[in-house]
Amino acid sequence: MSEPIALREFELNCPQCGNKVKASVYAYEVPYLGPLLISVVKCESCGFRRRDVETAEAGEPVKIKVKVRGEKELRYLVVKSAKASVAIPEAGLEYTPGPYAQGYITTVEGILHEFLGALDVTCEGGRCEEIRRWLNEAVEGRVEFTLVICDPEGKSRVVGEAERGAIDEECPLLH
Ligand SMILES: [Zn+2]
Secondary structure, eight states, X not given: OOSOSEEEEEEEEOTTTOOXXXXXXXXXXXXXXXXXXXXXXXXXXXXXXXXXXXXXXXXXXXXXXXXXXXXXXXXXXXEEOTTOEEEEGGGTEEEXXXXXXXXXXXXXXXXXXXXXXXXXXXXXXXXXXXXXXXXXXXXXXXXXXXXXXXXXXXXXXXXXXXXXXXXXXXXXXXX
């Protein structure tokens, strides 16, 4: 990414301690994606940090579906906005964002690593080992699967072959 095309700074109340904090929003022009907003909030008093990424253009609620067959699709660029949920139906994996969830820019493979990281924190036992094995094979491009991203604000994007449709029962329940 090159220099930001715009920078805006403003003050808000820290969501954790209520103190005044400075937020910075940078806009970048990114090929295939259009304008991308990256915002940074850092609270000096309590240490709260939030980095968020989303596309500048909000849209209709959308379900984005990627058929992953191997390495090519694993390298697709993904912008997952803060409010978007993610599911991999073949593995029974679902992620729904909490109130302080952050948006990020990653790849399809990066999302598999997010799930692996979450498993390490929250999950023990046989079923988890099975999912971990599945995810490790998926990272290596040895299993086919579907990645489903559901975004109520339409700010998520996938750069690559993807199907866009309406939010339906394939989406994890949004809070
Ligand atoms: Zn704070």
